[in-house]
């Protein structure tokens with residue numbers, strides 16, 4: 001069985017440059033993956049007149065990438081005759097700590113876990129990995145990785161009540177196919193027809209049918225955040241429309257390619273990056289939303305109660 005593992009749910013035009021096809025069924029576990037980046041380093045001998053900068057330029061890299069991979073260059077001097085290694089693109093070499101997973105590293109360096117998995121040859125427990133797009137820094141801290149702020153603008157829960165989680169984010173065995181696939185969001189169990197609510201204020205970036213997503217609504221929020229609501233039965237919004245948190249976007253449906261047979265809302269939280277809209281694990285945010293949602297409900301019921309009391313007092 002051939003699967004495009006990574007972009008099961010990517011919009012056209014924002015797919016990442018790494019496309020993976022793989023065979024990973026129970027019988028034939030033979031992933032078709034490029035060899036790990038760290039096994040594809042090119043050797044370069046420093047010639048007279050060359051500098052760290054000129055070598056980097058020659059390979060379309062930044063000097064920090066070469067300095068990170070070649071401790072001999074860290075003084076900023078390229079000594080003629082020394083052999084250095086050149087990676088195919090910018091990034092850092094990271095030793096994986098005991099007990100650390102690719103998912104942990106992906107969170108630390110803000111790289112997609114599936115991208116990390118693929119550029120490192122689809123190894124499940126590598127000891128050393130190459131993290132693409134991250135700058136080496138002499139202080140040991142890694143420059144160029146901006147931990148996105150928690151999306152405080154996403155205060156709403158995407159459904160009227162807290163829903164059971166059918167399928168989590170990340171590498172999962174898809175219940176309907178039994179295949180190992182990257183789930184770019186969470187599947188929240190909900191009955192067909194349940195209103196789907198905006199998780200925050202924003203602008204509708206997309207509303208309509210979109211491949212395996214089925215009927216999809218995409219909201220762009222302030223601060224480089226995006227939320228996606230998939231498999232909808234009906235869509236109530238149009239692109240360009242401004243929406244408020246809690247506004248009804250449509251209803252839960254079973255359109256598109258479902259990863260669970262039970263009806264659900266497929267919900268994603270993405271953040272803008274150089275690689276496009278990168279899917280984040282919504283689980284921590286969902287928890288946060290649940291707490292805020294409860295507080296909001298408490299507040300609402302308190303208001304309703306107060307109003308009711310007032311009504312009683314004035315004899316209405």
Ligand SMILES: [Zn+2]
Pocket residue numbers: 167183185186187259266267
């Ligand atoms: Zn899903």
